[in-house]
Amino acid sequence: MRDIVKEIESKFSNHDDLFIEEELVGKTTIYFIGFNTLVDLTKSKLYVQQMAASSSSVKALFINLSDQVGVDIEQILKAILEGKLVIVSKGDAENAIVDPIAQNLNRSIEEPKNESPIQASINAFGDDITINVGLIRKRLSTERLCHCSYQVGELDKRRLSMLYIKGRAPNILIEKANQQLKQIKSDIETIDDLNKQFGQRILSPVSHLSPTELPIQAIHSLKKNRIVLFMDNYPFALVFPNLIWDMFSTENDRNFPFVLTFMLRLFRVIGAVATVVLPALYVALVSVNPGIFRTDLALFVAKSREGIPLSAFLETILMVVIVDLILEAINRLPKSVGPSITMVGGIILGQAMVEAKLVSNLLVIVITAVVIASSAVVGIQNSLYIRLLKYPILVLASFFGILGVWTGFILTVIYLASLTSDDIPYLTFNIKQEGDTK
Amino acid sequence: MRNNKLFKLLIVFMSTILLCGCWDIKDINKRSIPLVMGISKEDDEEYKLTLQIPIPKNDDQISRIVTGRGETVASVLGQIRTNSEDAVDFSQIRLIVIQKNLAKNPQELRDLIKFLMGSEDIPSRALVALTDDDVENVLSNINDKLGVHASSIYDYFNKGAGWVPEIFSITIWEVYRSLYSYTKDIAVPVVRSGKDTVLKFKGAAILKKGKIIETISPDECQLVNVFRNNNEKGRIESLGFASIIVTNSSIKNKTSMKNNKPTVSSNLRLKIYILERKEGITNKRIRKELEKLTEKRFYRLLKRTQGSQTDIFGFGQQFHQQISYHELKDWRNDYYPKLKVNFQVHANME
Amino acid sequence: MTQRIQIVIVFILIQLSIGYLVYPDLIYVLTKTAHWELVMCQGFLQLILIWIYIKGLNYFPENDVIDIYLKMGRWVAIIFLIPFVINLIALVAFNIRLHTEVIISVFLPRTPYWSILILLYFISVYTSIKGLGTILRSSVFIFLIVIPLVVFNIFSSVINFDIHNVTPGWELPARFLLKNKFFYLLGFSSFLFLGFMASKTKLSFRQLFVAWVSVTLFFLSVVYIPLFIFGQEAVVTLTNPFLEAMDSVDISWFSFNRQTMFFGLSLVGLVIVANSVMLWMIGQIMRKIFKFRKVKSSYWIIAFSVISFVLAFLVPNQSLVEKCFLWSTGAQAYSMIIIPFTIFIYGFIEKRRVKA
Known part of the structure; x- marks a missing residue:
């Protein structure tokens, strides 16, 4: 039966970071077992020794150290994997699973990396x-x-x-x-x-x-x-x-007076709608329904598109894809290179495209507005899916014009309305307080 | 598995949606956008259509005149569409100039207005003007003077209250309405091509069910405007010994029926400001003179229109509640000639 | 609570959708004077029917119309509801087709109608398959977008008003009650769907009354805007008076110069809600009556929408569409009278029997 130590040893023979240390407490030999990648052995030993000094016997020590005393081999193996320190007395009389002083594998509480709260507590969740x-x-x-x-x-x-x-x-x-x-x-x-x-x-x-x-x-x-x-x-x-309102509000908005909060949230709603609708609206107005422009505006738009070989849909989809590519590329790059790529991609490419008369300068303005607007919503995952939603509407708009934009928008609303998680619809604004208080 | 099937069905549906619908796609720079349309008739047979189309090019903007001839307006429109290198988009037409000789035949004019109203391309908000001139002259004048800025022709008719109270604008739908209305006739502005300015305002033609009854002068137009509830603000009147400007005006009408005889008493209040006067002329005299002049002008016009049974002032509108609906039909013939109007002008100094 | 408001919103949307196009035409044909009396007359009749309907439904809490008919017996349900389903199919078909014609004339004059038919059918069927919750939630959002457009349309047309165009306000010819067109008019007030949604929430008459008031105000404005702008004499000569009235509005400070666009947009939103509700009703009826077949209601919806699409596709021209639409609304008026009364009477008898 003294084979627990042996058994552990054989089980973890492929794990070079396993340690089995012998130690003498009083008259009994005990073994410390664990992974040195997870357990800070020296400090843990010190801790056990201190405890041993105040304990009368080994058994008392084990009880002092842990409430998991005398467990079977399965649990011991699991505990070792979880980064616990296992103490086994010689001859297998006693064993205990001890919470050790762990190797510090976590960063301390830091500032948020993906969100940037203004005028707010900046503690963020960590890994542990x-x-x-x-x-x-x-x-x-x-x-x-x-x-x-x-x-x-x-x-x-x-x-x-x-x-x-x-x-x-x-x-x-x-x-x-x-x-x-x-x-x-x-x-x-x-x-x-x-x-x-x-x-x-x-x-x-x-x-x-x-x-x-x-x-x-x-x-x-x-x-x-x-x-x-x-x-x-x-x-x-x-x-x-997840509810739709998460996209437009964070609790930190409320650190401002109500009017400012309202303004911030209104801008986010406008941003989301603009991201979804604007490119499609451009295509619809320019290529299908120019009749609804006022005359001066119509002539202005016609002038800005003069001599451009691509059709409105093609140029828009081209620009939208390029911009989404740039946004993704910036993410992938090291922080030191990112800004220069933005520079090259955004400014030079846009400028060159307009000057080469490949796309109209009006479209460049629209696209820039869309990029800015899509970033106004809270949370990167929301920003991403808003960016995705604009493509179907864009395609519909290129066929049906204003009607396409509108039906596409309605279809999006209907789609979002059809989403539920555990019978709570995505488009609710608050969940009813329904639990019992007991 | 079932979901997967539904999903496939969805894709099929989506693609059928995308397969249909490519009929209205035409980029804006591939469309010709005419702004002014002229309609005339040559030799009493063929319609002639003239369009003024701006051509947006990057640096120098130019525009041009396109004409076409044909049996009906619709056929000419089709013909212009075929012959033009771009697709012609009529949705931006702001002004339709009709030559007066076409308006000689009331039936034709009525049909023309009905066509313009019913056409889906041409907006019913477009303004209508008549001209004695050759339509092509008027349009080429607009083209020379305004070029691509021809959309500002709209501003010519809509200078706004307080600037030029004589000029007014009439849209297609207003003309259309007057074709059917029992109780109101309409005055359509008459223009000529000007020498220095784009257009010259020559008064208005009174239209009764598509028939031109007579032409009235700009002064009388302004009086008609007052009754159409437009303000007379900004009007300058020259009395010979003094000239004044009207700074504010209001009109009140009271209607009554006695023994089947309609009576209207109207009160026009004017606030005036004296711009210049000869020496020794009192305020009172200016006021009296102005009141007399305006009243005289009104009664003259009323008499003329009563003779021709055209209710240009729209008095009949105000009897809608007093005369039963089926009797209103006879307003122009039975009631209007008997109409008595007590028109009083009160001028006040500012 | 929320659901009740949602039902009220759907009620308003459906009423607007059906009332926007043909309603003013019918009114102008029926009377030359005192249009408002006619509108109010129709409104009050509708209100009475709604009251009876809700009274009847409230005898059976937790049950919708189909359950109540099934209580009377399966054959009763089949006899009463199958004609209603057929009527609904026709109504969906002609309603969509009618709207398609207007949408084409507003947005896409060169596009063939079937492509827009497919688009509208696709969205309506998708919504109705997703079920009642989706319809209710999306209709709230559509309501929030569409109603400002409708209000904007109504108020922007004020600039073209000529108050004197209105014909005398008190001489309503009494004969209108006998004309069958009045019967069509009655068909415009579609409230029967209330009974299909009411299984979980008890409807309150008060909220519906508020909705009824706003809908009646809307009907009055739809009737009177073209009247104020064109006058009765010209209005009867136009095919779509309200559309032409919107087209006449020109707001110089606005950068888009077509009011009809907003009209068209609100029309599309409304027609989608109305048709998805109707298709959903068809699905519900078929699923509950033929329970044993184990067919999901979405299959019923797809099958019947295909039938109705073919129907809408086959009608050759607009005047025929309008006629067919009027016939189907007239037929709906029958169910509108019969269904509330049967339910009310059955509920009344049932209550007596329970007491005795």
């Missing part, structure tokens, strides 16, 4: 799930904040946490989400893997989850009767369900 939940607990000290945690996955057991406020979030929603999270069989690697668990949406650009980096935003969502999910090693809170 406990720190993330802690960030929320610290800001929301109520006993009604509930926390369910899960370990899911096939190969790798990933830790998930679900937070909600009891009495606020609808019970049905909590139950459904709980069910769906428990049922997860496959590995959760990305948000989309998790997203699929809440019901497949074929080719939908709209996710069930809305990620946020800011604790304030997550707490606000909790208070607005929603559920917040955390994934281990993922520095975002995932708000479930």
Whole structure:
């Protein structure tokens, strides 16, 4: 039976970072077992020795150190993989799983990288799930904040946490989400893997989850009767369900007077609508329905398009694709190279295209406006899907003109209206407070 | 699996949508956009259509005149469409000049207006003007003077209250309405090609169901305008010994029916400002003189129109509530000649 | 709560959609004077029917019209509802076709009508397949976009008004009640869908009354705007008086010079909502009556929309479309009278029996 140590050794024979250290406490020899990549051995040893000094026997020491004493081999193996320190006394009399002093693998709490709050607390979520939940607990000290945690996955057991406020979030929603999270069989690697668990949406650009980096935003969502999910090693809170209003509002807007908040949100709505509609409107007005321009405007537009060989649809789709390419290229590049590419791509290319009379200068103005407008919405995932939505409308507009723009817009609205996550429609503005308070 | 099928169906549907519809695509620079249209009749047989089309080129903007002849207006339009190198888009026409000789035949004019109203291309908001001149002259004059800025011809007729109260604009739909109206006739502005300016305003022609009854002078036009509830503000009147400008005006009408005899009493209040006067002329005299002049002008015009049974002032409109609908039909013949108007002008110094 | 407001919004949208085009024409043909009395008359008749309908529906909480008819017996349901379905198919067909003609004349004069038919059918069918929730939610958004356009249209046309164009206000010829065109007019007030949506939410008459008032105001403005602009004499000669009235408006400070465009846009939004509701009703009726077949309602919707598309496609010209549309609204007027009364009477009897 003394073979636990042997067994562990053989099991992890391919793991060179496994350590098995012998140590004498009192008269008994004990073994420290763990991964030195995950456990800070020297400090942990020191800690155990200090504890040993104040304990009467080895057994008492083990009880002092941990409440997981005398567990079976399976759990020990799992604990080692999770980065725990396992202490086994010689002759296998006792064993214990101890929370060690871990190697510091996480960055400290930092500023948000993907969002830029103005006049607001700039703490952002980090990689560690406990720190993330802690960030929320610290800001929301109520006993009604509930926390369910899960370990899911096939190969790798990933830790998930679900937070909600009891009495606020609808019970049905909590139950459904709980069910769906428990049922997860496959590995959760990305948000989309998790997203699929809440019901497949074929080719939908709209996710069930809305990620946020800011604790304030997550707490606000909790208070607005929603559920917040955390994934281990993922520095975002995932708000479930994702609603359309997330695109236009952040909690930090409210640090300004109401009128300014209103203005900010209005601009975001205008930005989103403009991104979707403007390129299509350009094509529709220029090539299908110029009749609705006033005469002076019509002549002006006709003049600006004089001598351009491409048709309005072609030039627009060309420019829109190029601009989306530039936006993507900037993301891929190191920060030092990015601005120069923007310069070359945006300014020189645009200028050259106008001067070569490949596209009309009016279109360049439209496209620039669209690029700026598409960035006004909150969250990069929303900005991306808004950018995607403009293509179908553009195609419809090139066939049916203004009618195409309008039907395309209505179709988009209908599509968004048809989306639901766990029976909560995407186009609701607030979720009813339906839970019982007990 | 089922979802997948639905999805395929969706794609098929989408592609059928995209397969249809390529009929109205024509880039704006590939369209000719005529701004002014002239319609006349040659030798009482063929319609002649003249279009003024600006050609936007980058540096020097030019425009040109296109003409076509044919049996009907529609056929000429089609013919111009075929012969033009670009697609002709009539949706921007702002002014339609009709030669007076065409208006001689009321039936033809009526048909023409109906055609213009019913046509989907030509906007019914386009202004209408008559001319004694050759239509081609008027248009080439517009072309010479304005060129691509021919859209500003619209401003010629709409200078706005307070600038030139004599000129007024009539649109196609207003002419169309007057073809059917029981109680109101319409005055269409008459223009000529000017020497230095683009157009010369020559008064208005009174149209009764598509028939030109008579022509009235700009002074009388302005009086008609007052009754159409336009302001008389800005009008300059020369009385011989003084000249004044009207700074404000308002008109009130009261209607009554006695023994089937309609009566209107109208009060025109003018606020005037004296621009210049000969020495020794009192304010009172100027006022009296102005009142007399305006009243005289009005009664003369009323008498003339009552003789020809054309209700240019639209008095009949105000009897809509007093005369039953089927009797209104006979307004022009039965009631209007019997109409009594007490027209009083009150001028006040500012 | 939200759902009730959504239903009211759908009610308003459907009324506007059906009332925009042919309604003024009918009014002008029916009477030369006192148009408002006719509008009010039709409105009050509609209000009474709605009241009876809701009274009847409230006898059966948690049930919609189909459930109630199924309670009476399956054959009763088939006898009463199948003609209604056929009527709805015709109504969808001619409604879309009628709107297509106007849309073509506003936006795309050279495009053949079938392409626009396909587009409109596609959107309506898609919406109705997605179900009631989608219809209700999207109609709120369409409402928020379309109503400002409608209001803008109405108010911008004020500049062309001539108040004196209105004909005498009090001499309504009483014979209009006997003309069958008045019957058509009654068909314009489509409120039957209320009974199909009411299974979960109990409808309150008060909210519907507010909706009714706004719809009546809208009808009055639709009738009176062309009258104010053209006068009764000219209005009867026009094919689409409201369209021409919009076309006459010219706002010089605005950078687009076609008011008809806004009119056309609001028309498209309205027709999509109206038709998707009608198609959804067809799907519901067929699914509930022929339950045993295990056919999903979306298949019913697709099948019937194909039939109605063929119907809309085959009508050769606009005047025939208008006639067919009037016939189908007239036929709808029958169901509008029969369905509320049968439900009311059945509910009344049922209540008595339960008490006894």
